[in-house]
Amino acid sequence: MRIDNPKIVAALPELGVELRSGCALAELTSLGIGGTTDLLRIKKHEGIPDLLDLLDAHGVPHRFIGGGSNLLVGDGELPWVVLQLAKPEPEVVIDGTFAQVDAAADLGRTVTFCAKNDLGGMEGLIGVPGTVGGALRMNAGAYGMQIGSYVREVKLYRAAGRKIEILKGDQISFEYRHTSFAPDDMMLAVKLELPSKPFKEILAGIRICNEKRRSSQPLGQKSAGCIFKNPPGASAGRMIDELGLKGLNVGDARISDRHANFFVNAGSASAKDMLTLIADVRERVHKAFDVELEHEVVVWNA
Ligand SMILES: Cc1cc2nc3c(=O)[nH]c(=O)nc-3n(C[C@H](O)[C@H](O)[C@H](O)COP(=O)(O)OP(=O)(O)OC[C@H]3O[C@@H](n4cnc5c(N)ncnc54)[C@H](O)[C@@H]3O)c2cc1C
Numbered sequence: 001m002r003i004d005n006p007k008i009v010a011a012l013p014e015l016g017v018e019l020r021s022g023c024a025l026a027e028l029t030s031l032g033i034g035g036t037t038d039l040l041r042i043k044k045h046e047g048i049p050d051l052l053d054l055l056d057a058h059g060v061p062h063r064f065i066g067g068g069s070n071l072l073v074g075d076g077e078l079p080w081v082v083l084q085l086a087k088p089e090p091e092v093v094i095d096g097t098f099a100q101v102d103a104a105a106d107l108g109r110t111v112t113f114c115a116k117n118d119l120g121g122m123e124g125l126i127g128v129p130g131t132v133g134g135a136l137r138m139n140a141g142a143y144g145m146q147i148g149s150y151v152r153e154v155k156l157y158r159a160a161g162r163k164i165e166i167l168k169g170d171q172i173s174f175e176y177r178h179t180s181f182a183p184d185d186m187m188l189a190v191k192l193e194l195p196s197k198p199f200k201e202i203l204a205g206i207r208i209c210n211e212k213r214r215s216s217q218p219l220g221q222k223s224a225g226c227i228f229k230n231p232p233g234a235s236a237g238r239m240i241d242e243l244g245l246k247g248l249n250v251g252d253a254r255i256s257d258r259h260a261n262f263f264v265n266a267g268s269a270s271a272k273d274m275l276t277l278i279a280d281v282r283e284r285v286h287k288a289f290d291v292e293l294e295h296e297v298v299v300w301n302a
Helices: 006-011 045-057 107-116 132-138 199-216 236-242 271-289
Strands: 017-024 036-042 062-064 071-073 081-085 092-095 098-102 151-158 163-168 186-193 253-255 263-265 298-300
Touching (some): 006 045, 036 045, 045 151, 045 163, 045 186, 071 271, 092 107, 098 107, 107 132, 107 199, 132 186, 236 271
Parallel strands (some): 062 081
Antiparallel strands (some): 017 036, 092 098, 098 186, 151 163, 253 263
């Protein structure tokens, strides 16, 4: 979708928004898949309510992208524009055991910055790509921890009230790869409370998690992490592996040989290839185990 209405284009600079025309989302996603649309880069939070009012008044649909590491985006010209927060300086401010983090901050850099300030707890998130905003939305987690456990406050644009608000941690529910935020709420910043630990101890935990990832995940390949959520008490990867599906492909969309729940783009896979592979695997798992696998990857298909 192209923003060519002169009224919108003229209003953007004052709202602190930069328009990038015709962005290929394949270049903004870790899967390397996705069509083209206009991207609006937001440089100041205060302009967001007016920006969204403006887009709505002119009937311009939109979606939020963070680091694009959990997204499978459709092919071709896309029927909505994409909003992305620009990275601020500094990304993280430490105050005792609290870390105030901008949603656009890189998640891995946040984990290491906190570690260097003797704040731990997030060791499992090392190696999870993307932004802190995306991690909050997804309640990212690994190796027995999830980011939601450390959230004390979230600053967000709430679509329902059309304004920026602050929610306390206990007003938000964080479940396995699911949160109570409304689909069109936009995370802007978070206050985390983290356990104090000596840097050396945190580093040892980080090294263990890094090693676990390196030995089990296809880290050099284009993926979106796990495609499916684990059903209660089971492992989606193990079920797919038991069916002997590692290496199965549709065009360049392929199930990783290393980790059966990682589907990789081994060349120039289209969204259609990847979605066909996902649907095929869901059907086979359903037939064999009577389990309906749910997507962990967020699919933006039209
Ligand atoms: C190699 C690899 C390993 C991974 N390992 C893990 C893992 O161990 N655990 C895990 O949980 N995930 C993992 N992931 C998935 C992914 O990295 C996480 O879900 C990550 O937190 C997504 O963040 P993002 O900024 O890239 O979000 P995006 O992919 O950009 O977006 C994901 C969703 O969040 C929304 N979103 C993004 N930013 C905002 C915002 N500011 N406000 C509102 N909504 C927003 C988007 O609209 C979309 O719905 C892995 C991915 C890869 C490629």
